[in-house]
Amino acid sequence: SAVISQKPSRDICQRGTSLTIQCQVDSQVTMMFWYRQQPGQSLTLIATANQGSEATYESGFVIDKFPISRPNLTFSTLTVSNMSPEDSSIYLCSVEGDRLRSGNTIYFGEGSWLTVV
């Protein structure tokens, strides 16, 4: 499986500020995704990070609030803008595995825990 590194792993942020989360993969991947997991809840897909084009957002998530970059096939960033306490969540980067070796599956990073105060 791919090795996925996320930074920061944990942060406490002030209300109204923005934070950028980085996701680095040890191999080139076509598909990268960003998920959110609010406290006590399951995972929710935010968007698909497309290399060379704008991200594709799921219902309820907008680019102004969660801008995403995907400059190459191994790296992506998610920014949480103008944060409020409701944005306190784990943010997870995930990537599609090598279809030839692992079939049709995706792998997750360890997540970035954000607490907004």
Added chain:
Amino acid sequence: DAKTTQPPSMDCAEGRAANLPCNHSTISGNEYVYWYRQIHSQGPQYIIHGLKNNETNEMASLIITEDRKSSTLILPHATLRDTAVYYCIAAFWSYQLTFGKGTKLSVIP
């Protein structure tokens, strides 16, 4: 994606097999069954997936019924480190995974 139904929680004695059921009665013919688990405060970990045939890897076995309306994840010898929330997901493509509430498995010493 087809909806899945899992029991909210289960206990299993350490060293025994953990059998986690999942119902996916509306699954379509080309939807896979995926299993992930999430140990507290960590990212979800891929376990196994299958389409029709039973599958086995170093972590677990996946038994899918012939009509594909349900499946069972088997951890053959549960350890305390297997305590986690287990998610069963039915999806056409891996990146269209919709996570439900899963089953909280507690492995008891």
